[in-house]
Amino acid sequence: MAELRYIEDVVTLELDAEICIGCGMCQIVCPHGVLVVEERKALITDRDRCIECGACAGNCPVEALRVKAGVGCASAIIHSWLTGEEPSCDCGGSC
Amino acid sequence: MNEQNCDPPSVGKSACCPPPKVEAATCCPPTKATEPCCPPKAETPACCPAVADDRPGYKLWAFVSGWHDSPVGRIPQIATKLTASDILGRWQMRWGLGRMRYSIAPGLYAIGTPSSTSPVLVTANYKMTFDLVRRDLHNHDVWLLILDTKGINVWCAAGKGTFGTDEIVRQVQTTKLDQVVNHRTLIVPQLGAPGVAAHFVQKRCGFKVIYGPVRSRDLQIFLASGHQATPEMRRVSFNLAERLVLTPVELVSMWRQILWSIPILFILGGISPEFFSFAAAWQRGGAAILAGFAGLLAGAVLSPLLLPWLPGRGFAFKGAVTGFLVAILGTIIFAAQLNWLNSLALLLALPTIASWCSMHFTGSSTFTSPSGVEKEMRHAIPGQAAALLVGGLCWIAAVF
Numbered sequence: 001m002a003e004l005r006y007i008e009d010v011v012t013l014e015l016d017a018e019i020c021i022g023c024g025m026c027q028i029v030c031p032h033g034v035l036v037v038e039e040r041k042a043l044i045t046d047r048d049r050c051i052e053c054g055a056c057a058g059n060c061p062v063e064a065l066r067v068k069a070g071v072g073c074a075s076a077i078i079h080s081w082l083t084g085e086e087p088s089c090d091c092g093g094s095c
Numbered sequence: 096m097n098e099q100n101c102d103p104p105s106v107g108k109s110a111c112c113p114p115p116k117v118e119a120a121t122c123c124p125p126t127k128a129t130e131p132c133c134p135p136k137a138e139t140p141a142c143c144p145a146v147a148d149d150r151p152g153y154k155l156w157a158f159v160s161g162w163h164d165s166p167v168g169r170i171p172q173i174a175t176k177l178t179a180s181d182i183l184g185r186w187q188m189r190w191g192l193g194r195m196r197y198s199i200a201p202g203l204y205a206i207g208t209p210s211s212t213s214p215v216l217v218t219a220n221y222k223m224t225f226d227l228v229r230r231d232l233h234n235h236d237v238w239l240l241i242l243d244t245k246g247i248n249v250w251c252a253a254g255k256g257t258f259g260t261d262e263i264v265r266q267v268q269t270t271k272l273d274q275v276v277n278h279r280t281l282i283v284p285q286l287g288a289p290g291v292a293a294h295f296v297q298k299r300c301g302f303k304v305i306y307g308p309v310r311s312r313d314l315q316i317f318l319a320s321g322h323q324a325t326p327e328m329r330r331v332s333f334n335l336a337e338r339l340v341l342t343p344v345e346l347v348s349m350w351r352q353i354l355w356s357i358p359i360l361f362i363l364g365g366i367s368p369e370f371f372s373f374a375a376a377w378q379r380g381g382a383a384i385l386a387g388f389a390g391l392l393a394g395a396v397l398s399p400l401l402l403p404w405l406p407g408r409g410f411a412f413k414g415a416v417t418g419f420l421v422a423i424l425g426t427i428i429f430a431a432q433l434n435w436l437n438s439l440a441l442l443l444a445l446p447t448i449a450s451w452c453s454m455h456f457t458g459s460s461t462f463t464s465p466s467g468v469e470k471e472m473r474h475a476i477p478g479q480a481a482a483l484l485v486g487g488l489c490w491i492a493a494v495f
Binding site for chain 2: 003004005006007008010011012025028029030031032033049050051052053054055058059061068069070071072073074075076077078087
């Protein structure tokens with residue numbers, strides 16, 4: 001089957017390898033295999049696969065990862081444009 | 096219903112176990128005194144605990160198969176076999192019917208007969224999620240800690256933070272989990288991780304978070320292998336079946352826009368050289384509504400299904416391509432009835448509707464980033480608006 005890939009060069013994921021302690025938590029939580037730990041340091045292998053869910057940053061005990069996490073949903077973004085609120089799944093109660 | 100369980104073994108009258116109509120409660124009160132009368136048959140619990148657990152105004156869920164004793168009291172024991180009503184409920188959810196009210200009470204549940212050393216698995220209180228988890232834990236003895244996610248699935252609730260550190264800590268404390276089990280480990284679904292900070296959970300309630308697999312169907316292997324998940328179990332997928340099952344709710348979610356469009360299209364369809372024609376409203380308006388439905392199906396069903404094979408990256412673009420192919424088909428089939436302006440209108444409007452619907456499928460997908468969705472929307476929406484406007488003008492101009 002053809003591979004599902006989304007728009008490139010937009011992801012806000014950042015890794016500070018200096019701070020990383022290589023605990024491997026980010027590799028465990030990432031649902032798209034973006035992060036891999038090699039030689040006790042995390043690496044971003046395929047950043048365009050990142051969906052900015054925020055799991056890695058939230059579970060990094062030393063805050064070596066940064067990402068502008070959010071909901072990848074058109075309705076949520078339209079709702080946020082109209083109301084000025086942060087995009088969330090609370091858009092009209094149906095999504 | 097289970098009167099026979101309460102019948103005395105002898106034919107003679109019995110003060111202890113009268114016919115149920117007199118007073119059900121006297122049948123098998125949980126006191127030792129009645130034991131000689133109501134024989135300690137294995138079936139008796141089926142008769143009486145259900146009555147004992149009835150509370151005014153409350154109804155016991157059908158999935159509660161019994162009660163399991165724990166150091167903090169009785170814990171509802173849940174069935175791992177789904178019933179017809181569970182499956183019916185899942186179908187209702189797939190069509191978006193009452194989806195915001197399909198939740199169960201948060202708290203601690205038992206699957207099988209768990210002990211103080213049994214694993215504790217955490218999940219959401221969306222009943223569809225709960226059903227899949229208990230079904231997939233058939234023949235296991237585990238504790239299920241259900242978080243209050245307001246009836247939302249794990250991944251979406253984690254995105255909102257309702258499946259999160261605070262709620263885990265709160266449920267661990269309110270259920271007195273530290274008295275129920277003597278280990279200090281919680282198995283949390285990996286897709287809950289966006290809302291959970293494992294290190295803070297441990298700091299705040301002493302329980303270590305272990306992230307389990309993405310899909311509940313891998314739980315049995317995960318538990319059997321000593322909490323090892325293969326890379327496959329850690330990756331989300333989005334195969335054809337997974338996309339297909341999400342399309343009905345996508346269609347249903349458009350109902351507001353559909354209801355608005357129908358009268359508008361009838362009115363616009365009636366515009367004619369002699370100001371307004373009801374015959375035209377019916378004929379042209381009806382044709383436009385059919386074209387709109389074709390666009391809806393192209394964008395909300397066909398495009399999601401064909402996702403990996405459609406050109407481009409953006410969902411709006413993929414939807415436009417699908418809609419354009421359907422529109423071309425339409426102009427060929429209805430070539431005799433459509434003049435060039437009508438055909439042009441169809442070629443512009445139908446792909447626009449498909450593009451709009453397909454763009455909304457980003458919310459259902461598992462591989463779109465918010466930055467990407469925002470970027471594609473900034474490009475797509477002006478194009479959609481322009482195409483719809485020009486298409487609409489062509490359609491109206493076609494009668495003059």
